[in-house]
Amino acid sequence: MKERKVSNETIRRLALYLRCLRKLLKSNINIVSSNQISDTLNVSSEQFRKDLSYFGSLGKRGVGYRVDTLIRHLEKIFGIDEECNIIVVGAGKLGSALVAYPGFMNFNFRIVAAFDIDRKKIGRVWEGVKIESIDRISDIVKKHKVHLAMLTVPAESAQIIAEKLVKCGIKGILNFAPVNLELPESVSLLNVDMATELMTLRYLSGKPCRG
Amino acid sequence: MKERKVSNETIRRLALYLRCLRKLLKSNINIVSSNQISDTLNVSSEQFRKDLSYFGSLGKRGVGYRVDTLIRHLEKIFGIDEECNIIVVGAGKLGSALVAYPGFMNFNFRIVAAFDIDRKKIGRVWEGVKIESIDRISDIVKKHKVHLAMLTVPAESAQIIAEKLVKCGIKGILNFAPVNLELPESVSLLNVDMATELMTLRYLSGKPCRG
Numbered sequence: 296m297k298e299r300k301v302s303n304e305t306i307r308r309l310a311l312y313l314r315c316l317r318k319l320l321k322s323n324i325n326i327v328s329s330n331q332i333s334d335t336l337n338v339s340s341e342q343f344r345k346d347l348s349y350f351g352s353l354g355k356r357g358v359g360y361r362v363d364t365l366i367r368h369l370e371k372i373f374g375i376d377e378e379c380n381i382i383v384v385g386a387g388k389l390g391s392a393l394v395a396y397p398g399f400m401n402f403n404f405r406i407v408a409a410f411d412i413d414r415k416k417i418g419r420v421w422e423g424v425k426i427e428s429i430d431r432i433s434d435i436v437k438k439h440k441v442h443l444a445m446l447t448v449p450a451e452s453a454q455i456i457a458e459k460l461v462k463c464g465i466k467g468i469l470n471f472a473p474v475n476l477e478l479p480e481s482v483s484l485l486n487v488d489m490a491t492e493l494m495t496l497r498y499l500s501g502k503p504c505r506g
Numbered sequence: 507m508k509e510r511k512v513s514n515e516t517i518r519r520l521a522l523y524l525r526c527l528r529k530l531l532k533s534n535i536n537i538v539s540s541n542q543i544s545d546t547l548n549v550s551s552e553q554f555r556k557d558l559s560y561f562g563s564l565g566k567r568g569v570g571y572r573v574d575t576l577i578r579h580l581e582k583i584f585g586i587d588e589e590c591n592i593i594v595v596g597a598g599k600l601g602s603a604l605v606a607y608p609g610f611m612n613f614n615f616r617i618v619a620a621f622d623i624d625r626k627k628i629g630r631v632w633e634g635v636k637i638e639s640i641d642r643i644s645d646i647v648k649k650h651k652v653h654l655a656m657l658t659v660p661a662e663s664a665q666i667i668a669e670k671l672v673k674c675g676i677k678g679i680l681n682f683a684p685v686n687l688e689l690p691e692s693v694s695l696l697n698v699d700m701a702t703e704l705m706t707l708r709y710l711s712g713k714p715c716r717g
Contacts, residue, residue, distance in 0.1 A: 303706055310705040315686060336686055373705050381704070388606050392599035398661075398684040398701040404708075443707055450609075467711030469703055473609040475526060475547055483710040485703050490609040492680055492696050493592070494521040494584050495514055496654055497615075499694040500678030 303485070305346045310402075311336055312343070313369040317401075320362050328359040375403045380439045384456060385447035386411035386419075386426045389471055393445055394421045407439040429456070433463045442466045450474040514696070516557045521613075522547055523554070524580040528612075531573050539570040586614045591650045595667060596658035597622035597630075597637045600682055604656055605632045618650040640667070644674045653677040661685040 315335055319327055329340035336343075347365075350372055370376060381399075383390045386409045394409055410429045411417060419426045427435060435441070444465045448456050453472035460468060467483040470476055473491075478484055526546055530538055540551035547554075558576075561583055581587060592610075594601045597620045605620055621640045622628060630637045638646060646652070655676045659667050664683035671679060678694040681687055684702075689695055 303710070306706045306709050307699075307702055310702040311686070311699075313705075314684065314702075335688075373709055375705075379708055388599070388603035392603045393700065395599050396700060399704065402701055402705055404701070404704055442711060443704070445704070467707040469700075469707050473525065475522070477546075483707055485707050485710070487698060487700065487703055488518075488522075489604065489607060489680075489698065490613055490615070491518055491521040491525075492698055493610065493615055493654070493656070494524075494586075494613055495517045496678040496680050496694055496696050497590055498517050498584055499514070499696070500653060 301349050305349060308336075308338060308342070308346050309369055309372060311338075312346070313366065313373070314401075316362050316366050316369070320366060325362050326359045327362050327365075331359075373402070378403050378405055379443065380405050380407045380441045381443045381445065382407060382432070382435065382441050383409040383424075383445045383447060384429070384432070384460065385409075385449075385472075386413070386416050386421075387447060387449075390445075390447040391421055393447065394424045407441060408435050429459075432459065436463045436465065443469070445469045445471065447471045512560050516560065519547075519549060519553070519557050520580055520583060522549075523557070524577065524584070525612075527573050527577045527580070531577060536573050537570045538573050538576075542570075584613070589614050589616055590654065591616050591618045591652045592654045592656065593618060593643070593646065593652050594620040594635075594656045594658060595640070595643070595671065596620075596660075596682075597624070597627050597632075598658060598660075601656075601658040602632055604658065605635045618652060619646050640670075643670065647674045647676065654680070656680045656682065658682045 312332060315332060316327070329343045332338070332343050333340040350368070381404050383393050383406055390409055394406055399406065406424050409421065409424050409426045410432055411426055412429050416426050417428050442465060444460050446453060446457060446460070446468050450472045453470065453474045454476055457468055457470070457476045457478060461478060461482050465482070468476070468478070470484060470486045473488055476484060523543060526543060527538070540554045543549070543554050544551040561579070592615050594604050594617055601620055605617055610617070617635050620632065620635050620637045621643055622637055623640050627637050628639050653676060655671050655678070657664060657668060657671070657679050661683045664681065664685045665687055668679055668681070668687045668689060672689060672693050676693070679687070679689070681695060681697045684699055687695060
């Protein structure tokens with residue numbers, strides 16, 4: 296089913312479609328047109344149809360999409376039917392926010408541990424998630440078959456910790472540290488860069504910060 | 507200078523170039539080629555040249571770019587020479603992480619206040635930033651000439667709070683709530699959606715979560 300040419304942007308949009316469709320289903324909407332999705336998500340209906348077409352189309356022209364079928368289809372693309380164990384590396388304020396973030400559970404992600412080097416934090420339990428010494432990463436990654444990590448350490452140590460994660464078998468890193476990591480091509484890397492987003496917003500809104 | 511056709515993705519990359527160039531300058535690197543930038547940031551050198559060309563090219567073929575000139579150029583594009591006051595709306599764990607986030611200051615962003623409805627939090631000071639009652643938004647936005655807000659309230663209240671922000675004169679919202687906000691077109695909206703990023707990473711890394 297996996298199509299090599301699908302861009303990260305398409306995958307992100309598919310995830311948004313899934314969230315939107317689930318919300319529609321909760322409101323007892325069973326059939327949806329591409330125009331309705333388009334209006335809700337600010338994505339053109341052509342884009343919506345194109346994104347879905349990478350994985351086989353499911354709609355009928357003039358009839359629309361069955362919401363439940365489309366949800367199952369998207370869940371299958373993302374492998375959501377099975378639980379995905381993840382870890383948070385860096386138990387600072389951002390790490391603590393991620394551990395408490397309610398949005399991951401809806402997509403069957405489970406944070407199995409957080410890691411830090413600060414002895415004062417190690418052993419604490421946040422929202423049922425234990426903070427472990429960073430020396431225990433390898434054991435815990437193996438034990439819980441973890442392949443994905445969220446990296447929330449300071450910028451200065453992000454590269455060295457990311458390399459450690461790769462050595463432990465991590466295959467994908469969601470990096471929150473404001474730094475460009477250099478990793479083997481076999482490892483997937485996405486960056487959540489708050490300052491860059493804010494800069495982009497500042498530009499888009501016409502640089503009105505000058506008052 | 508502002509070119510209408512420039513995409514959000516281009517703007518995001520320009521922000522990344524700026525960070526990268528500043529790092530080079532710190533390491534006393536004064537001239538850089540598009541290939542060097544390309545290797546560091548995993549962006550093709552063609553893309554780098556194209557992104558810069560929207561705002562007038564500055565490099566010479568075979569000679570490269572002066573790092574300091576390029577930094578000043580990018581800083582001007584983003585209006586970084588002047589301080590930009592911002593607010594955080596929602597003083598939960600994520601809000602507290604954003605208030606403490608060290609990466610904003612480098613780009614001349616200043617968080618002037620955080621807001622919440624929880625009486626127990628109001629009046630506290632985090633990292634020099636006071637938590638105010640959400641009823642005070644309008645006054646503070648006016649007083650500090652704030653045009654940008656980071657929204658970290660729960661998904662259920664995000665739409666209503668976002669509308670309140672727009673009424674108070676906010677022109678750009680960085681939304682962290684996992685919900686699709688509907689706002690007037692005059693307001694710029696960017697979403698930082700952690701669950702979507704994690705889903706994308708799960709897909710990219712070949713859905714290995716199944717162990």
